[in-house]
Amino acid sequence: MTILIDKDQVIAGPTLVPAAHELARDAGPELTIGLVNNMPDAALKATERQFMKLLQAAAGSRRIRFHCFSLPSVKRSPEAKWHVESEYSNLSDLERGKFDGLIVTGAEPIAPELDREPYWRDLTNLIDWAKVNTRSTIWSCLAAHAAVLHLDGIERQRLPAKCHGIFDCDVVADDSLTRFAPAPLKVSHSRLNEIAESDLMQGGYQVLTRSEEAGVDVFVRQYASRFVFFQGHPEYDALSLQREYLRDIGRYLARERENYPHLPVSYFDAATEEKLARFERKAAHQRHPALSNELPALNLRGDIGAGEAAAVLFRNWLRYLGADADAPRSVR
Numbered sequence: 111m112t113i114l115i116d117k118d119q120v121i122a123g124p125t126l127v128p129a130a131h132e133l134a135r136d137a138g139p140e141l142t143i144g145l146v147n148n149m150p151d152a153a154l155k156a157t158e159r160q161f162m163k164l165l166q167a168a169a170g171s172r173r174i175r176f177h178c179f180s181l182p183s184v185k186r187s188p189e190a191k192w193h194v195e196s197e198y199s200n201l202s203d204l205e206r207g208k209f210d211g212l213i214v215t216g217a218e219p220i221a222p223e224l225d226r227e228p229y230w231r232d233l234t235n236l237i238d239w240a241k242v243n244t245r246s247t248i249w250s251c252l253a254a255h256a257a258v259l260h261l262d263g264i265e266r267q268r269l270p271a272k273c274h275g276i277f278d279c280d281v282v283a284d285d286s287l288t289r290f291a292p293a294p295l296k297v298s299h300s301r302l303n304e305i306a307e308s309d310l311m312q313g314g315y316q317v318l319t320r321s322e323e324a325g326v327d328v329f330v331r332q333y334a335s336r337f338v339f340f341q342g343h344p345e346y347d348a349l350s351l352q353r354e355y356l357r358d359i360g361r362y363l364a365r366e367r368e369n370y371p372h373l374p375v376s377y378f379d380a381a382t383e384e385k386l387a388r389f390e391r392k393a394a395h396q397r398h399p400a401l402s403n404e405l406p407a408l409n410l411r412g413d414i415g416a417g418e419a420a421a422v423l424f425r426n427w428l429r430y431l432g433a434d435a436d437a438p439r440s441v442r
């Protein structure tokens with residue numbers, strides 16, 4: 111899938127890309143950005159939409175040639191496989207192409223050890239390629255954990271309980287990526303593991319934003335490419351965390367998971383949290399899938415700021431790519 115994102119219109123599909131002369135307008139050098147979408151099938155299209163929307167909003171007058179990829183070793187249903195095969199570009203096109211920016215999504219951790227995930231080899235090859243073939247790559251959540259393990263042997267730590275919710279993150283270093291960021295940055299986190307800040311400091315990484323409760327949020331490392339690591343999910347829609355929470359309740363009721371999921375932090379409004387706590391008490395002794403029909407109506411807090419942090423981070427990221435694109439191509 112190659113989508114030209116232009117501030118006036120989104121053109122889907124390579125055949126609809128306008129002829130070169132139409133691109134002569136002073137849109138500034140076009141940026142080529144790849145999305146390696148390893149999210150589970152149910153979030154596959156939503157993740158495309160989330161990142162496309164963010165890039166379009168952040169692009170201003172710049173044109174972006176946006177390509178989607180997925181690692182072939184990520185297990186997919188026939189339908190999701192068909193979507194990837196018919197709509198996504200081939201990973202080999204990535205290695206042959208010239209990409210200014212790359213975004214690599216996380217995935218739901220299945221194997222206890224990252225290097226036992228089926229896509230580990232593909233992911234480490236991608237990390238090595240991106241180091242010298244992109245101006246900057248964003249590694250999201252599990253991809254960030256995989257990158258620091260592969261690059262510096264830094265192991266993720268399993269959390270006692272899933273870290274999920276909306277967390278206030280403070281800017282802790284002066285960097286172009288967080289310029290004009292609101293204080294605090296409200297960022298969705300949703301992960302079973304974390305990277306300890308002390309390990310990152312020892313490994314020569316620089317932490318840019320941090321939450322008192324959730325720990326490290328955004329951190330960076332300069333190679334030929336600027337590697338940007340998101341432990342959180344600034345790209346998540348307002349309802350993404352709710353969907354995951356409802357999925358986890360469903361898994362508990364179906365006895366597909368041992369424990370009942372904790373409430374996402376600072377996410378639902380107080381009245382909804384009370385109703386969900388009552389539902390949890392009921393689920394403890396009426397544990398069957400049909401009980402999900404009795405889930406209450408859910409209302410989010412009014413201050414979750416969905417998309418606000420991502421808008422700043424992606425606008426600054428594109429500025430970084432664009433500034434570099436304006437400069438003569440340095441030898442990488």
Ligand SMILES: CC(C)(COP(=O)(O)OP(=O)(O)OC[C@H]1O[C@@H](n2cnc3c(N)ncnc32)[C@H](O)[C@@H]1OP(=O)(O)O)[C@@H](O)C(=O)NCCC(=O)NCCSC(=O)CCC(=O)O
Nearest residue numbers: 150152153156216217218251252301302303350353354357
């Ligand atoms: C929770 C689910 C299963 C979605 O549950 P649902 O059952 O609601 O979805 P569904 O019924 O399949 O889809 C119903 C509609 O919701 C949309 N939809 C689905 N997922 C969505 C999402 N995350 N955000 C926004 N919209 C979403 C679908 O596109 C569809 O819309 P249309 O009908 O319009 O299409 C999915 O979001 C998911 O798999 N999330 C997991 C994300 C994940 O694995 N993240 C990994 C990064 S975190 C990480 O790396 C962790 C590392 C670590 O833990 O250490």
Ligand SMILES: N[C@@H](CCO)C(=O)O
Nearest residue numbers: 218219300301302354
């Ligand atoms: N955020 C993802 C991964 C959790 O580690 C989920 O809830 O499925």
